[in-house]
Amino acid sequence: MKKIDWMRKLTSRKLWLSVASFVTLMVVACGGTENEAAQISALIMAGATVIGYVIGEGMTDAAAIEAEQAEQEG
Template sequence: MRELLRKMSSRKLWAAVAGIVTGLAMVFGLDENVISTVAGAVVAIASVTTYIVTEGRVDAESVKQAVDATRNAADALKSADKT
């Protein structure tokens, strides 16, 4: 699951998707304004998605470090009480 999320947050992937969509739109004869709008939307969505996923990972790591520090402090207190 993590690997899939990492791949889906890749800007390279979304740039490639935008390229494919643009190419298909040209093949089917869509208006250039429509093509530009769709390509822009794909890139914008990819940027927002990448930001959200990245910030979520950063936040999760911060929480993990806080939990580890709390556990270490609790273990230290338990050890001090036993002596």
């Protein structure tokens, strides 16, 4: 069984666009206005940007630490 790469999934723009689209359509389908749906979609995408940035910076920092440790060992 394959292991799921959650970091890659959570930084995927396709995932967040799909989530925003689904939520937007659900808001409209449940009687919300298009303006409300647009605001909610914008909030989701803003959150996705923050999540992507935090994960990306964490991965960069981890790679730098690994490189530094490898340099000290070798």
